[in-house]
Amino acid sequence: xxxxxxxxxxxxxxRRQLLGSSAALLVGASGAAKGLTFQGTxxxxxxxxxxxxxxxTDTAWQFFTDEEAAxxxxxxxxxxxxxxxxxxxxxxxxxxxxxRQLAGAYGGYERLYMHGPFQDGxxxxxxxxxxxxxxxxxxxxxxxxxxxxxxxxxVFAELSEEQRDQLLAQLExxxxxxxxxxxxxxxxxxLTNTMEGFFADPIYGGNRDMVSWKMLGFPGARxxxxxYVERHNEDLGFEPVSIGGxxxxxxxx
Amino acid sequence: MKTLMGVxxxxxxxxxxxxxxxxxxxxxxxxxxxxxxxxxxxTVNDDQPFAGGVPLETPFGTLVAPNITPDATTGLGRWxxxxxxAAMTEGVGKGGYHLYPAMPYPSYTLMNExxxxxxxxxxxxxxxxxxxxxxxxxxxxxxIRSVMMGWNWLNFDERSFEPDPEQSDExxxxxxxxxxxxxxxxxxxxxxxxxxxxxxxxxGATIEGxxxxxxxxxxxxxIGGWSEDELVEYLQTGGNRYGFASGPMADExxxxxxxxxxxxxxxxxxYLLSGAGLESSDWDHAPPEPLPEDNPQVTAGSHIYFDRCSxxxxxxxxxxxxxxxxxxxxxxxxxxxxxxxxxVVLAGxxxxxxxxxxxxxxxxxxxxxxxxxxxxxxxxxxxNSWGNAAPAVSAGEVADMREELRGD
Numbered sequence: 001x002x003x004x005x006x007x008x009x010x011x012x013x014x015r016r017q018l019l020g021s022s023a024a025l026l027v028g029a030s031g032a033a034k035g036l037t038f039q040g041t042x043x044x045x046x047x048x049x050x051x052x053x054x055x056x057t058d059t060a061w062q063f064f065t066d067e068e069a070a071x072x073x074x075x076x077x078x079x080x081x082x083x084x085x086x087x088x089x090x091x092x093x094x095x096x097x098x099x100r101q102l103a104g105a106y107g108g109y110e111r112l113y114m115h116g117p118f119q120d121g122x123x124x125x126x127x128x129x130x131x132x133x134x135x136x137x138x139x140x141x142x143x144x145x146x147x148x149x150x151x152x153x154x155v156f157a158e159l160s161e162e163q164r165d166q167l168l169a170q171l172e173x174x175x176x177x178x179x180x181x182x183x184x185x186x187x188x189x190x191l192t193n194t195m196e197g198f199f200a201d202p203i204y205g206g207n208r209d210m211v212s213w214k215m216l217g218f219p220g221a222r223x224x225x226x227x228y229v230e231r232h233n234e235d236l237g238f239e240p241v242s243i244g245g246x247x248x249x250x251x252x253x
Numbered sequence: 254m255k256t257l258m259g260v261x262x263x264x265x266x267x268x269x270x271x272x273x274x275x276x277x278x279x280x281x282x283x284x285x286x287x288x289x290x291x292x293x294x295x296t297v298n299d300d301q302p303f304a305g306g307v308p309l310e311t312p313f314g315t316l317v318a319p320n321i322t323p324d325a326t327t328g329l330g331r332w333x334x335x336x337x338x339a340a341m342t343e344g345v346g347k348g349g350y351h352l353y354p355a356m357p358y359p360s361y362t363l364m365n366e367x368x369x370x371x372x373x374x375x376x377x378x379x380x381x382x383x384x385x386x387x388x389x390x391x392x393x394x395x396x397i398r399s400v401m402m403g404w405n406w407l408n409f410d411e412r413s414f415e416p417d418p419e420q421s422d423e424x425x426x427x428x429x430x431x432x433x434x435x436x437x438x439x440x441x442x443x444x445x446x447x448x449x450x451x452x453x454x455x456x457g458a459t460i461e462g463x464x465x466x467x468x469x470x471x472x473x474x475x476i477g478g479w480s481e482d483e484l485v486e487y488l489q490t491g492g493n494r495y496g497f498a499s500g501p502m503a504d505e506x507x508x509x510x511x512x513x514x515x516x517x518x519x520x521x522x523x524y525l526l527s528g529a530g531l532e533s534s535d536w537d538h539a540p541p542e543p544l545p546e547d548n549p550q551v552t553a554g555s556h557i558y559f560d561r562c563s564x565x566x567x568x569x570x571x572x573x574x575x576x577x578x579x580x581x582x583x584x585x586x587x588x589x590x591x592x593x594x595x596x597v598v599l600a601g602x603x604x605x606x607x608x609x610x611x612x613x614x615x616x617x618x619x620x621x622x623x624x625x626x627x628x629x630x631x632x633x634x635x636x637n638s639w640g641n642a643a644p645a646v647s648a649g650e651v652a653d654m655r656e657e658l659r660g661d
Contacts, residue, residue: 044603051621223564
């Protein structure tokens with residue numbers, strides 16, 4: 001059996017060497033760091049807030065062309081169909097939600113690092129595409145309608161519910177290969193964004209009248225549940241509340 | 254050995270000073286300056302105490318508190334004691350010009366000779382700062398200082414403090430502090446149309462866009478429901494279970510009352526809570542009936558309160574000791590004057606941080622989230638729940654305040 005040096009750290013350094021070098025590193029780092037020291041109370045300004053401007057759902061499409069918008073509405077209407085539980089994704093405003101998101105910072109992936117080199121990467125590394133959400137929708141919706149025109153002689157929005165369901169299933173199973181864009185990349189983005197629109201706060205344009213929250217019994221944008229945290233398996237009677245409020249906030253009569 | 258030497262060396266000059274009455278006078282004078290809260294108006298920058306420059310917004314225009322350091326050209330360097338005493342007790346500056354009563358000489362006139370003397374001794378030891386201040390920035394005709402002659406004739410009596418022989422020494426000390434040095438009525442007593450002290454002493458008044466609340470012993474709208482300990486806690490630490498000092502009162506606690514002696518604070522509390530100095534008919538009014546629960550504003554407000562306020566102030570208005578004020582049975586909530594209530598909901602508020610309570614827990618702004626009607630409703634609900642009872646708040650009042658604060 002080989003004799004083992006207890007003090008050896010990976011790479012052959014002794015523990016003491018390692019400690020010594022990390023200490024030196026810390027000293028060096030603290031010397032170079034531009035630290036900020038806060039004393040007293042943090043700054044406070046009147047009217048300070050992180051307000052979100054509610055989406056105006058009545059204005060024209062901000063990003064989509066009319067054909068694109070009709071296509072997205074025809075998609076979200078089938079991804080979340082109207083049934084006993086809720087209205088459809090179209091009625092809930094999912095297309096409006098996606099349109100406003102694409103017109104904003106999300107559309108250009110402004111908070112992500114979007115410069116090359118772009119490589120395929122491993123599955124664990126996630127999305128490595130150079131395409132922004134705007135580009136994915138523009139290319140994907142165009143390619144989908146090209147496919148529909150070639151195969152069915154009509155754009156997606158003009159097809160029957162059954163045809164649309166079948167096409168969406170084919171996209172999901174990658175049985176269709178769209179031109180210009182990876183089918184899976186496009187379909188998964190649309191599916192994700194549709195769910196986001198259905199469940200996000202109504203001020204972002206979807207989840208109209210808090211329909212999904214009512215369906216789930218989610219109480220909405222509330223702050224503190226200390227008085228309820230020990231109460232299990234009972235209906236607490238919370239009406240869902242949006243960041244923008246709820247109908248009961250208005251004086252009646 | 255080294256330490257011992259240091260201690261000895263440090264003690265020698267101190268012992269020398271302690272023997273000097275002048276040193277004691279100056280140190281007393283320093284405390285008088287704290288009691289009188291001179292710094293509130295005369296200190297902008299803590300590095301240059303008493304160099305003046307705090308703008309005071311009055312209904313008549315802006316006044317800027319002057320430099321009272323001993324600087325010869327821009328401060329009081331050429332004044333003597335008699336000049337200073339005339340300013341404090343008569344409202345007349347060196348050379349005979351009239352001060353504006355934003356300088357609370359109508360209160361300081363009650364100061365005794367010893368206190369004025371010691372205050373003057375202290376002010377002469379302050380580092381002189383060259384800082385020229387144009388105190389008078391009032392529009393015509395208020396800019397004419399001799400206007401104050403007529404004002405004084407109508408609104409001011411030069412007088413000295415007369416202890417009430419019926420009352421304890423402690424209450425008399427409280428009276429001297431409240432009526433004189435502490436000049437509480439300057440903010441808490443409504444002004445008449447000339448800006449002089451009107452009737453309704455201590456009944457509360459609007460000052461610089463805040464409500465200086467009722468400090469009479471009325472339990473519903475005043476401080477009659479507070480214990481002496483709670484009042485002392487407020488003045489000493491900046492807050493108690495009913496609220497935290499904000500706006501101009503935050504400055505007062507920061508510069509002044511947090512540094513008062515416990516004896517002086519209890520004297521003030523006992524005097525104010527006893528109502529000595531007031532006629533009971535002035536403050537002993539029955540509270541109104543609360544608005545009913547089915548009042549539309551109360552109903553809507555109850556939902557807004559539950560969704561947006563109860564997380565901190567708790568569903569029953571009880572608050573959390575030391576951080577979230579209780580709203581139940583809170584006189585600050587019940588006052589007729591809603592200026593501060595609307596203001597803190599709209600703009601939020603960061604109260605005073607004191608040595609005793611350094612956290613200064615802030616109220617967030619709701620201006621972005623609640624419209625005028627919603628703020629009016631939630632305030633109307635709070636003002637008529639859990640023992641509170643007060644008139645409804647209108648959306649128009651909120652709109653006016655929103656415009657006023659946004660216009661700053």
